[in-house]
Amino acid sequence: MATVQNIEIPDSAARSTLAADELQDAVGDKMVLNMGPSHPATHGVLRILLELDGEVITKADPDVGYLHRGDEKIAENMTYTQFIPYTDRLDYLAPLANNVAYALAVEKALGIHDKLPPRCQYIRVMCCELARISAHLLGLGAFAMDVGAVTVFLLTFTEREKIYNLAESASGARLTTTYTRIGGLMRDIPPTWCDQVRQFLKEFAVALAEVEVLLTRNRIWVDRLRDLAVISKEMAIDCGLSGPNLRGSGIEWDLRKNQPYLCYKDLQFDIPTGSVGDCYDRYLVRMEEMRQSMRILEQCVNKIPGGAENKTHEPVNVADGKVVLPPKQGVMTKMEELIHQFMLVTEGMNVPSGEVYFGHENPKGELGFYICSKGGGVPYRLKIRSPSFINLSILGELMPGAMVSDVPVILGSIDFVMGESDR
Amino acid sequence: MTSIETTQKLKAKFGDLISEPVEFRGEITVKVADAEQIVAVCEFAKKQLGYDYLVDVSSLDNYGDDPRWTIVYHLRSLASGCELRFKTDVSEEKSELPSVIGIWRTVNWHEREIYDMMGIRFRGHPDLRRILMWEGYPYFPLRKDFPLAGKPSDIPGVAFSKPAPLEGGPFVTVAGANSATTREPRVRNPEK
Secondary structure (H helix, E strand, C coil), rough: CCCCCCCCCHHHHHHHHHHHHHHHHHHCCCEEECCCCCHHHCCCCEEEEEECCCCCEEEEEEEECCCCCCHHHHCCCCCHHHHHHHHHHHCCCCCHHHHHHHHHHHHHHHHCCCCCCCCHHHHHHHHHHHHHHHHHHHHHHHHHHHHCCHHHHHHHHHHHHHHHHHHHHCCCCCCCCCEEEEEEECCCCCHHHHHHHHHHHHHHHHHHHHHHHCCCCCCHHHHHHCCCCCCCCHHHHHCCCHHHHHHCCCCCCCCCCCCCCCCHCCCCCCCCCCCCCCCCHHHHHHHHHHHHHHHHHHHHHHHHHCCCCCCCCCCCCCCCCCCCCCCCHHHHHCCCHHHHHHHHHHCCCCCCCCCEEEEEEEECCEEEEEECCCCCCCCCEEEEEEEHHHHHHHHHHHHHCCCCCCCHCCCCCHCHHHHHCEE | CHHHHHHHHHHHHHHHHCCCCCEEEEEEEECCCCCHEEEHHHHHHHHHHCEEEEEEEEEEEECCCCEEEEEEEEECCCCCEEEEEEEEEEECCCCCCECCCCCCCCCCHHHHHHHHHCCEECCCCCCCCCCCCCCCCCCCCCCCCCEEEECCCCCCCCCCCCCCCCCCCCEEEEEEECCCHHHHHHCCCCCC
């Protein structure tokens, strides 16, 4: 049997008053939006609790720690050399730079940081700058993709692939490079490496110009980035920002210039700075940093002591049997070197008691290692000052007032890695 | 003004509160005798000596010694490039010292991290919650008496309240144990 159902259809005037009532209810009601920890724009496992008034953010509470592995605890339980692979996994977009930063910190504690052979210094600088380009390319590609420009991502990833090839040819691994050793390097670069770098620079210059054409004067890109999330100079210093985020706010501070390490003193490069401190400035600073890195790499491949093939047999390790493993040939034939090998592998090098801090200009900012030693081969305490962690702490102040759609832009312009933030 | 000159100014202002500077590998460390005075010392360092940038705050667990905790502040002046390190001790019974958040805003997450990892509280911190570990975690993992392998704890929250399927394995193959065919449910014969 059919049933009859009455459907009430109010006239348009009644509908509009109804809608107005609903709108009235919504005003003043705040909504809490849970963004992440698994969201494409959070580049990893960052969770942000957003309190929204309509589309405007009124409060943001970043929640980190989803990738916490206890690296500092782990470091206290192993020798200095054993910790090098763990540094690959800090900022996993620039493992070569992390390796160098950690090695330099331990070398400072040992007091051999100014005795590194020049060839080693040049190779390390090249590693750092390749890592910087690689990290900025990923940051930029993901940033542009979140804002809607997918092509940039494809371009930058093509170039990153070439850097991975270079890393593989030097260290044997593409991502987990573990290329440095305390007091030197795992091995010298292969003879063709400098030519490979030259070839890469040639191709990369073209790709970077293409990215520049796609973004820098792109109306949509500029409109979405400009005057968004402005960080003033005072705020940047007070909040402890570092790297491109600090320089984007107009502060000329770069550890490569201000506290030169390795052979940065002998190289010509400029420090780009922003003027406003908005997302667009941070983007421009990163673009210019990549060009300056290219400049540094070009100088390095031309000036590297021993040349590309190292015909003069320049060493890449410090000549100290108590720090660097002896050559295998010597271990098999000489008593002293056998003892050194045995002591280094079982006990590790003896780091005198004391404490050092070494800050390294990593792609994301200042990666610092604070090492407290009480003698022996194991650190008593190793604190990692991770730039991403500190750069993220500003989000709570930066986001209120912005729209929900600005969140990926702000996150992309801050450019963080959770592996490093959470340690 | 060099780092060592700034320590002389600190000494002139605070007297015995500030120890003689110790230099190691070109870095100057100064000990602040009373942790309660750390705010005044830091404020003077920032306002009068130009240490406008706080690089890092770390903590040390001197397990077995008294006082047990040491808090380490790394200061930097962006104008002159000088760096200075403050250290101050806190006893285990107290485990508390004033927060310097009024001087450098960046210390917010640093102090939360130290609280999370070591269990040292910062008086005056507006939001002293755990940061890397989850809310409600009962231990402080960076303490020296916390084992590397960790301790079991109840994980609050709904996401992981039940044991996961395949929890505890099969990740490690034990010699003489069942083969993967009998161990892994997905390769089991469905008729049995």
